[in-house]
Amino acid sequence: MVGYVGQIAEWKGIDLILDAFERLAMPEGAELVIAGDVWFPAAEGEYEKRLVERIAASPLHSRI
Numbered sequence: 001m002v003g004y005v006g007q008i009a010e011w012k013g014i015d016l017i018l019d020a021f022e023r024l025a026m027p028e029g030a031e032l033v034i035a036g037d038v039w040f041p042a043a044e045g046e047y048e049k050r051l052v053e054r055i056a057a058s059p060l061h062s063r064i
Contacts, residue, residue: 002026003033009040010047015054022060032064 004017014034021032034051038044055064 001031001033003035005035008034008036008038008048008051009044014051018051018054018058018064021064022058026060030063032060034064 002017002021004014006012008014017032017034021030038048041048055061058064
């Protein structure tokens with residue numbers, strides 16, 4: 001299991017964690033857990049929306 005815990009904000013690079021998880025030769029059954037929330041929706045709400053859409057479109061979405 002790979003995880004990120006913290007504030008959902010673009011400057012924290014959660015999209016890079018998604019990139020790495022998708023590109024690395026992860027063992028079958030590996031999971032990525034993202035636990036956190038957007039603290040400033042006016043500033044980061046669009047980023048959260050893009051992350052949710054990206055995860056839904058990922059070939060590994062069932063493991064994220």
